Structures are given as structure tokens and as C-alpha cells.
Amino acid sequence: xxxxxxxxxxxxxxxxxxxxxxxxxxxxxxxxxxxxxxxxxxxxxxxxxxxxxxxxxxxxxxxxxxxxxxxxxxxxxxxxxxxxxxxxxxxxxxxxxxxxxxxxxxxxxxxxxxxxxxxxxxxxxxxxxxxxxxxxxxxxxxxxxxxxxxxxxxxxxxxxxxxxxxxxxxxxxxxxxxxxxxxxxxxxxxxxxxxxxxxxxxxxxxxxxxxxxxxxxxxxxxxxxxxxxxxxx
Numbered sequence: 151x152x153x154x155x156x157x158x159x160x161x162x163x164x165x166x167x168x169x170x171x172x173x174x175x176x177x178x179x180x181x182x183x184x185x186x187x188x189x190x191x192x193x194x195x196x197x198x199x200x201x202x203x204x205x206x207x208x209x210x211x212x213x214x215x216x217x218x219x220x221x222x223x224x225x226x227x228x229x230x231x232x233x234x235x236x237x238x239x240x241x242x243x244x245x246x247x248x249x250x251x252x253x254x255x256x257x258x259x260x261x262x263x264x265x266x267x268x269x270x271x272x273x274x275x276x277x278x279x280x281x282x283x284x285x286x287x288x289x290x291x292x293x294x295x296x297x298x299x300x301x302x303x304x305x306x307x308x309x310x311x312x313x314x315x316x317x318x319x320x321x322x323x324x325x326x327x328x329x330x331x332x333x334x335x336x337x338x339x340x341x342x343x344x345x346x347x348x349x350x351x352x353x354x355x356x357x358x359x360x361x362x363x364x365x366x367x368x369x370x371x372x373x374x375x376x377x378x379x380x381x382x383x
Contacts, residue, residue, distance in 0.1 A: 151182060152306075153286050154313045162306050172319040173203065175305045179289065179317045180208045187317070189213045189289040190278060190380070193228055194350050195328050196291030196320055198339050201232060201239070202331075203319070204289070209238045214281040217243040218273040219250050220262075220352035224342050231338045244281045246273045262354050270378040273352075278380055279312060287315040292381060293328075294321050296349075300381070311380075351378065 152158060165178065179187055189204060191197040191213050204211045215229060233241055253261055253272065262269040282288055292303045309316040320328075325348075332339055342350050346358030349369055356369055 151286065152315060154308060154310075154315055157308045157315075166305070170305065172323070173207070175317060175319040176203060176207045176289075179287065179319075180211070183285075183287045183315075185212070186284070186286040187212070187289065188282060188285045188287075190281065191215055191291070192351070193225055193232070193340065194291070195325075195332060195339050195343055196293060196323075198228075198232070198337050199323075199328055199331050200289065200291050200320065201236065202335060202337055205236050205239060209236075211239055212285075213239055213241045214278075215241065215243050216274045216277050216281070217245045218352050219245065220273070220354060222340075222342060222350065222353045222356075224340050225350060228338060228340050235338065242281070244277045246277050248272060260354070262352065266355060266373065274378050274380060282312055282314055285314060287317055288312070289317045289319070290381070291320055292318045293323050295324055 152161060168174075170178065189200065189211060191201060193215060201213065204213075229241070229243075233239075248256075253269075257268065258264065288309075292300050294301045294303055303318050303321050305318060305321060307316040307318065331337075340347075340350055342358075346360065347356060348359065350356055351369055
């Protein structure tokens with residue numbers, strides 16, 4: 151089994167030489183890790199596509215959602231719809247240990263406004279660390295076209311931040327590919343995507359935008375921040 155501490159470039163190169171596609175990568179991941187791989191899903195459009203693809207490979211796959219307590223109502227409604235559509239998938243909502251009330255008491259009201267990095271760390275990064283505690287690998291919906299920082303993402307990545315292997319099956323998909331798949335398969339998705347939200351995170355930190363070409367636009371509007379910290383080393 152390929153693990154973070156036994157990263158094997160030759161083994162990965164051998165797999166890549168077969169020119170795998172997204173489904174090959176998913177099949178490899180579940181054959182390699184079986185119950186020791188988790189999909190961390192944000193329930194954006196990429197997430198919906200991956201859930202549908204994963205359900206075709208492993209109907210009882212483990213999926214975690216980082217429930218910060220600050221998501222849009224539409225996001226929570228979508229999660230319930232997905233649970234009903236794929237009842238055998240194991241979807242686990244992971245909450246931070248600190249409530250929003252405690253966070254406000256200790257760090258001030260609306261921490262996301264004056265220290266968004268700390269807020270993301272406590273409400274997303276730490277919960278993901280806990281969610282991956284028993285896993286050797288995790289799946290992410292990163293796509294290369296999303297941003298410059300994601301443009302070098304590979305199918306199989308050594309994740310030094312969480313000391314895991316990170317599998318990204320959709321790296322070559324475009325936004326058009328994603329929406330075409332959703333429409334062809336009649337999949338549910340967050341209606342906010344049709345209202346100017348190319349990427350959807352926590353409600354206080356996500357705004358609608360006029361330019362939908364930038365898939366990360368609208369996140370932490372007015373700040374240089376574009377990532378919550380899950381995909382940064």
C-alpha cells in the first residue's frame with residue numbers, strides 16, 4: 151500500500167504510464183486503500199460529480215463534510231437531498247470542537263472578518279485532521295483550471311500537510327465538463343451556482359460575482375485570501 155511515509159515515485163510513474171482517466175484513478179484508489187480512504191466533500195458542483203462517480207465504484211464509500219456551522223441553508227438542503235439519492239454512502243458531518251459562541255467569546259465576534267485564516271484553521275483544517283485520523287488517503291475535487299495554486303495538482307499527491315496521500319480524479323475537468331456531466335445525469339446541485347456563485351463556502355465569506363470565469367472569485371471578497379488552508383502545504 152502506498153502511504154505518505156513510503157512515497158514511491160517509480161510506482162506512481164508506472165501507474166501513470168498506463169494513461170489512466172478519472173475513473174481509473176478512483177478504482178485504483180479504492181482498490182489500494184479500501185476502507186482507509188475518505189472523500190472530503192464541500193458539496194459544490196465538483197463534489198456532486200465526484201459523489202456520483204464514487205457511488206459507481208464503491209457504494210459504501212466514506213464521505214466527510216466539514217460543517218463549520220456557517221454554511222448557506224441551500225448547502226445543508228443539498229446534503230439531505232444527496233443522502234436520500236445515495237442512501238448507502240456513509241456521509242459524516244464533522245463539526246469543530248469549538249461552537250460559534252465559544253469562538254466569539256475567546257476570539258471576538260465574527261472572527262472571519264478580522265482573522266479569516268484563524269477561523270478557517272479552527273473550523274476546517276483541524277476538523278479535517280480529525281476526520282482523516284484513521285485514513286491513509288483522501289480524495290479531493292481539485293481541478294487544475296480553478297486557480298494558479300491548483301494548476302500543478304496531480305492525480306496522486308503526497309500531502310505533507312495532513313501526512314496522507316491525496317487523490318484528485320478531476321484535475322483535467324473544466325467547468326463546462328462538470329456542468330455537462332451534472333445535466334446529462336440529472337444530478338442535484340446547489341442553486342446558488344445559478345445565482346452568481348461559482349464557488350460556495352461559508353456564507354459570511356462567499357459573495358456572488360459577475361465574472362464567472364474565475365471559479366474561485368467571490369471567496370473572501372476584498373482579501374488576498376483564496377484558500378481555506380486545506381490544500382496549502
